[in-house]
Amino acid sequence: MSRQSSRDTAPEVAVRKILHAAGLRYRVNVPVPGMSRRTIDIVFPKAKIAVFMDGCFWHGCPQHATSPKANAEWWRAKLDKNMARDIETTEHLRATGWTVLRYWEHEAPNTVAQEVRSAVLRHKPRG
Incomplete structure (x- = not known):
């Protein structure tokens, strides 16, 4: 598991490149305010938008998640905990006024x- 990249994954980088080319500026891997050991993949701080690019295996994608055969009970508990943590993080951010956008790694980067981009533009201050 330590070799598994938790940041700068190919889907995340692809989305970031498109956003940057569109003129949007953001921060990456920002700690979740008020929660330890959790980070947001792509953050637009002024608009309070948090974007998560969830891996299908690690976060339980309904289309692509698989269950390992070896040590199945341990893996089930681990993956269930990941999904519960995702829900808790989303609820925490929304309760503090953030817009949370979650996407699966298999979704088209464009x-x-x-x-x-649409969400960020909706949150831009007029003036």
């Missing part, structure tokens, strides 16, 4: 970037 589609994800377009939705994120």
Whole structure:
């Protein structure tokens, strides 16, 4: 597991490149305010938008998640805990006024970037 990249994954980098090319500026891997050991993949701090790019295996994608055969009970508990942590993190951020956008790694980067861009533009202050 230690070799598994938890940041700068290919889907995340692809989305970030599209967002950057569209002129949007953001921060990456920012700690979740008020929660230890949790980070947000892509953050637009002024708009209070948190974007998560969830891996299908690690976060329980309904389309692509698999269950390992070896040590199945341990893995089930581990993956269930990951999904519960995702829900808790989303609820915490929303309760503190953040917009939370979650995407699966298999979603098309252009589609994800377009939705994120739309959300950011909706939150831009007028003036």
